[in-house]
Amino acid sequence: MTASFGVRLRAALDAHGPLCVGIDPHAALLESWGLGQDAEGVRTFGLAVVEASAGRVAAIKPQVSFFERFGSRGFAALEDVLSAARGAGLLVVADAKRGDIGTTMAGYVSAWLEPDSPLEADALTVSPYLGPDSLRETIGAAVRADKGLFVLAATSNPEAAALQTARTIDVEAAEDQSVAHRVARDVTWANRSTVFGGGLGPIGLVIGATVDLGERGLDDEVLAGTPILAPGFGAQGASPGDLLTRFGTLAGNVLASESRSILGAGPDRIADTIIERAALYQEVLGG
Amino acid sequence: MTASFGVRLRAALDAHGPLCVGIDPHAALLESWGLGQDAEGVRTFGLAVVEASAGRVAAIKPQVSFFERFGSRGFAALEDVLSAARGAGLLVVADAKRGDIGTTMAGYVSAWLEPDSPLEADALTVSPYLGPDSLRETIGAAVRADKGLFVLAATSNPEAAALQTARTIDVEAAEDQSVAHRVARDVTWANRSTVFGGGLGPIGLVIGATVDLGERGLDDEVLAGTPILAPGFGAQGASPGDLLTRFGTLAGNVLASESRSILGAGPDRIADTIIERAALYQEVLGG
Numbered sequence: 001m002t003a004s005f006g007v008r009l010r011a012a013l014d015a016h017g018p019l020c021v022g023i024d025p026h027a028a029l030l031e032s033w034g035l036g037q038d039a040e041g042v043r044t045f046g047l048a049v050v051e052a053s054a055g056r057v058a059a060i061k062p063q064v065s066f067f068e069r070f071g072s073r074g075f076a077a078l079e080d081v082l083s084a085a086r087g088a089g090l091l092v093v094a095d096a097k098r099g100d101i102g103t104t105m106a107g108y109v110s111a112w113l114e115p116d117s118p119l120e121a122d123a124l125t126v127s128p129y130l131g132p133d134s135l136r137e138t139i140g141a142a143v144r145a146d147k148g149l150f151v152l153a154a155t156s157n158p159e160a161a162a163l164q165t166a167r168t169i170d171v172e173a174a175e176d177q178s179v180a181h182r183v184a185r186d187v188t189w190a191n192r193s194t195v196f197g198g199g200l201g202p203i204g205l206v207i208g209a210t211v212d213l214g215e216r217g218l219d220d221e222v223l224a225g226t227p228i229l230a231p232g233f234g235a236q237g238a239s240p241g242d243l244l245t246r247f248g249t250l251a252g253n254v255l256a257s258e259s260r261s262i263l264g265a266g267p268d269r270i271a272d273t274i275i276e277r278a279a280l281y282q283e284v285l286g287g
Numbered sequence: 288m289t290a291s292f293g294v295r296l297r298a299a300l301d302a303h304g305p306l307c308v309g310i311d312p313h314a315a316l317l318e319s320w321g322l323g324q325d326a327e328g329v330r331t332f333g334l335a336v337v338e339a340s341a342g343r344v345a346a347i348k349p350q351v352s353f354f355e356r357f358g359s360r361g362f363a364a365l366e367d368v369l370s371a372a373r374g375a376g377l378l379v380v381a382d383a384k385r386g387d388i389g390t391t392m393a394g395y396v397s398a399w400l401e402p403d404s405p406l407e408a409d410a411l412t413v414s415p416y417l418g419p420d421s422l423r424e425t426i427g428a429a430v431r432a433d434k435g436l437f438v439l440a441a442t443s444n445p446e447a448a449a450l451q452t453a454r455t456i457d458v459e460a461a462e463d464q465s466v467a468h469r470v471a472r473d474v475t476w477a478n479r480s481t482v483f484g485g486g487l488g489p490i491g492l493v494i495g496a497t498v499d500l501g502e503r504g505l506d507d508e509v510l511a512g513t514p515i516l517a518p519g520f521g522a523q524g525a526s527p528g529d530l531l532t533r534f535g536t537l538a539g540n541v542l543a544s545e546s547r548s549i550l551g552a553g554p555d556r557i558a559d560t561i562i563e564r565a566a567l568y569q570e571v572l573g574g
Contacts, residue, residue: 026390065387065394071405072366074398075359097387099414100352101444103313107352111361118358127386129416129439131446152416157388159418162473166455166466179453179466186449 005148006200009227012058012091017282021053022259023062029263039073046081052271054088057278061257064096079118092121099127101134109138113147123148132186139190148202150229151187154180154216156208178217191225201225209238228254234261240280292435293487296514299345299378304569308340309546310349316550326360333368339558341375344565348544351383366405379408386414388421396425400434410435419473426477426490435489437516438474441467441503443495465504478512488512496525515541521548527567
């Protein structure tokens with residue numbers, strides 16, 4: 001029997017620390033790596049990052065957009081990268097930010113979270129614009145397949161606050177809450193199941209590394225037992241030390257995602273860079 | 288020189304009326320059409336819908352999820368369907384609901400809206416959870432390529448209201464607005480450009496056919512000159528007559544999307560069903 005996503009994530013975090021290596025083969029990086037702007041370029045890039053990451057970090061996070069750019073041939077390249085990563089024992093978070101309802105969303109779940117699907121990953125990022133409760137079936141499907149989700153909650157781009165801090169009325173609780181809080185509350189119910197024994201549950205949140213949690217209405221209570229995927233470490237501004245200052249007692253539940261700071265090292269230096277960066281996080285958390 | 292998306296959409300609406308045929312090859316439909324649950328099944332399904340739609344409706348809307356379900360081979364099938372549709376003179380709205388920031392979003396634009404990309408469509412549906420203003424560059428890129436966007440604004444699924452009616456503070460205007468209103472206001476600026484001469488602009492909104500516009504904070508002023516993609520007609524509950532009762536003076540700017548009501552007719556009856564449904568809308572608008 002497969003362990004639940006939360007259990008697998010906990011084991012990976014304990015073994016390797018929080019670093020998650022983003023696989024973002026955008027045009028400028030392909031160029032600096034000396035690779036073509038085509039499906040073969042993103043395949044070579046992705047496989048090299050997987051090789052450099054294997055056994056050294058908890059997870060990789062391929063950014064689907066950069067493969068989708070090349071259509072079906074880009075997806076074939078992504079399939080090879082996902083398969084290599086899973087074969088190497090890396091947890092795979094497909095960063096696709098899909099979001100829809102009903103059978104349409106079931107199609108995305110089937111694409112990314114169904115065992116033996118060509119695009120099989122361990123977890124998928126999803127968007128809650130259609131209402132956090134619209135993800136209820138998606139959450140159930142992920143849990144049943146022992147897979148995970150990371151639901152967009154609070155992101156660190158400056159334009160995000162207008163929507164994510166908007167106040168939504170909760171009639172039952174007779175109070176108003178931020179959208180980010182409401183998303184967190186309404187999607188993490190599955191983590192409270194006794195099946196997960198108080199450990200990490202399968203339903204995570206995307207929370208930017210430089211987000212002020214209090215300002216977005218996120219507190220330790222709503223985040224307890226919830227995996228956190230935090231983009232924004234490295235070149236985007238957050239340092240390993242921020243893991244503790246931003247996330248406090250929850251720091252041990254965070255996948256700290258870095259892309260440019262690692263990928264920019266180029267093919268010859270990437271493995272050493274991953275070793276160095278991973279050690280920095282281990283130091284912060286282990287110290 | 289290619290005409291802007293708004294001009295092409297206006298011409299298609301004037302020629303064929305508002306009906307947009309959804310291409311949603313989900314498992315149950317593949318089965319009832321006698322097709323396999325595989326890439327070949329969705330290819331055959333999609334090409335048949337294109338053939339039945341050509342010359343009879345303004346647009347088709349393939350639901351990307353149902354092709355993505357089969358990975359790279361599903362995307363290869365989708366490429367064939369998109370290419371056939373564009374070759375047949377149909378406007379193509381890729382219903383993918385992508386949403387991200389920076390170079391990642393540029394990757395999605397490149398995938399779906401770049402001329403000669405294998406997945407080239409005329410317009411793409413996108414999600415504003417990362418903040419409506421985060422779509423600014425995406426809007427610019429779409430306009431430059433003479434392509435269109437439909438930004439998720441107000442959807443008709445019951446779980447949507449919690450987020451879409453949340454109140455966001457507009458400091459400059461010293462007032463608070465619904466999220467749906469803020470999205471509409473912040474993404475439709477491009478339509479006001481004098482380049483579009485007061486006709487339809489290129490930046491549309493997704494507004495469910497059964498949504499109460501007033502309740503979501505959407506009024507005629509914010510929607511003027513804006514293409515509207517309205518799913519929910521047909522089997523999902525809205526009738527052609529609702530086009531006028533729901534959208535009033537804006538009804539002429541609406542693409543009324545039907546899926547199940549048309550696709551459920553099966554391969555032998557789909558062409559006749561499209562002719563019948565298209566005529567019903569023409570009657571409502573022309574009468």
